[in-house]
Amino acid sequence: MANASKAKGTAFESALVAYLREHHNPGARRNVQMGAKDIGDIDGYYLHALEAKAEKTITLSSYIAQANREAVHAGQPYGCAVVKRRMKGTADGYVVRDVATDVRLMNRFRDAEELLKEYNFSVWYEHDQHHRAA
The missing domain is CATH 3.40.1350.10 (Trna Endonuclease; Chain: A, domain 1)
Incomplete structure (x- = not known):
């Protein structure tokens, strides 16, 4: 077995x-x-x-x-x-x-998206649209 x-x-x-x-x-x-x-x-x-x-x-x-x-x-x-x-x-x-790990991961995603949005809004927008459609 x-x-x-x-x-x-x-x-x-x-x-x-x-x-x-x-x-x-x-x-x-x-x-x-x-x-x-x-x-x-x-x-x-x-x-x-x-x-x-x-x-x-x-x-x-x-x-x-x-x-x-x-x-x-x-x-x-x-x-x-x-x-x-x-x-x-x-x-x-x-x-x-676990929730603690997921919150750390979501915070990382949020921070990375905010950085990209500030750096190049149009690239962030295309990225956002691509992943919303997927």
């Missing part, structure tokens, strides 16, 4: 890497496990240590604690868990982080 669970996790990680390569970062890849200093399952999700989970029983608190710990090990500012949704494809999974 452990091998079936491991195979399920590996398949989800591979599917997630393929999705990220197509839609986010062509350089996304699975990480080699590092034991006590693990750096997350997948590298290449911008600014994040990503912990991929495909389990029957979902335990968000342990996933987030693990992701946050691995973000520190990876030198990334944010940790998140990507949780497979049962009977659904990769894009239907859930990205989960």
